Amino acid sequence: MSMLFSPITIRGVRLKNRIMMSPMGTLAADQEGKLTEWQYLHYGARAIGQAGLIMIxxxxxERTGADPGGLGLWDDGQEQRLRELVSxxxxxxxxxxxxxxxxGRKKEQGTGFSSSGAAYRGKRTKPMTIAEIERVIEAFRNAAVRARRAGVDVIELHGAHGYLINDFLSPLTNQREDMYGGSRENRYRFLGRTLEKVRQxxxxxxxVRISAEEYHPHGNHIEDHLDFAERMKAQGVDLIDASSGGVTDQKPEVYPGYQVAYAEAIRRQIGMPTAAVGLITCGKQAEEILRKGQADLIAVGRALLKDPFWPRTAAEQLGETISEPAPYRNQWFTTGYTEG
Structure with missing residues (x-):
């Protein structure tokens, strides 16, 4: 069997294959941050398509950290629809x-919170007080409780793309002079304390999803994230989801697998499982990444938006036959079938 379609167990949770649906924003939630019918259909299609892990x-x-259409888990009233979707x-x-x-500072409407008040696309943001930092860290903990009650299997913290956790990690945006700014250790403190609270x-x-490269000479690079990864490993993080960019508007040069090297570096040098992401579009490419030991999971984003049955497509490219949903039995891989 191919590695892509071999199971993997992470902290007691078994995934039937190594395909993870990357967390792709839809902004399709209702005005209260609750799941809508469209999102049930959206995620349901990828489950029928046989993704091993769907990352919502x-x-x-917090409401302060969401834009219109964004999902929320800041209130117990948002749990029920999540529980229904998970089931x-x-x-x-x-x-x-x-x-x-x-x-954080990338909030599209209203004033965004940030580590130090750095503007985003010319828009001012509000630097956080210690009390506000403590409140948001507690909000992460409370959301994790709600996710647990809803039956979620995996929690990922979004520490990439210039959002609040990344805002604290990055020297480009974090200019604080207290215990949350300055050195790598201090810039990590917000994430570290959040991980501590969530693990409780x-x-x-x-x-944890990271931006392993910020595409700016004074930003974080893979060397910084190797240090952060050591700290995360010590705190019980099970996997690093290695993305890049988003702190500035600087666009990287993109090509198939352009971020895979970051996942590989963390996996080899820190000994942590990783997910590779970034223009991974076909089964043979995904299989090669796994065979070379560059990552443990393949996070598929836009390719899964284009093709909810991407796992079936990848299996066909690899000469594999995977289990179909029961209503599709003998329809996915058979030859000589004539439509009636």
Whole structure:
């Protein structure tokens, strides 16, 4: 069997294959941050398509960290629809992850919070007080409790793309002069304390998405994130989801697998499982990444938006036959079938 379609177990949670649906924002939630019918269909299609792990799009831990259409988990009233979605996806044989985050300075409407008041696209942001930092860290903990009660299998913290956790990690945006700014150790403190709080209430697999390269000479690079990864490993993080960019508007040169080297560096040098992401579009490419030991999971984003049945497509490219959903039995891979 190919590695892509071999199972993997992470902290007691078994994934039937190595394909993770990347957390792709839809901004399709209702005005209260609750899931809508469209999102049930959106995620349900990828479960039927046989993704091993569906990572639900970034979900705000506070109303202050969400834009209109963004999912939220800051209130117990948002749990019920999440529980229904998780149960539905479980019935289709997929594991379910939830990415928890806070928009920070990138909040599109209203004033965004930030580590130090750095503007975003010319728009002022509000530097956080210690009390506000403590409140948001507690909000991450409370959202993790709600995710646990809803039956989620994996929690991922969104520490990438210039959002609040990344805002604290990056020397480009974090100009604080207290215990949350300056050195790597201090810039990590916000994430570190958030991980500590989440681990108090969450025993399952815990991932962190990072921007391993910020594409600016004074920003974080892979060397910084190797240091951060050592700290995360010590705090019980199970997997690093290695993305890049988003702190500035600087666009990287993109090509197939352009971020895979970051996942590989963390995996080899820190000894942590990683997910590779970034223009991974076909089964043979995904298989090669796994065979070379560059990553443990393949995070597929836009390719899964274009093709909800991307796992079936990848299997066909690899000469594999995977289990179809029961209503599709003998329809996916058979030859000589004539439509009636």
């Amino acid at each position: 799009e970034v979900t705000a831990v 539905m996806l479980h019935r289709q044989g997929t594991a379910v992850g939830m990415q928890l985050g806070h928009a 209430v969450w025993n399952g697999p815990l991932f």
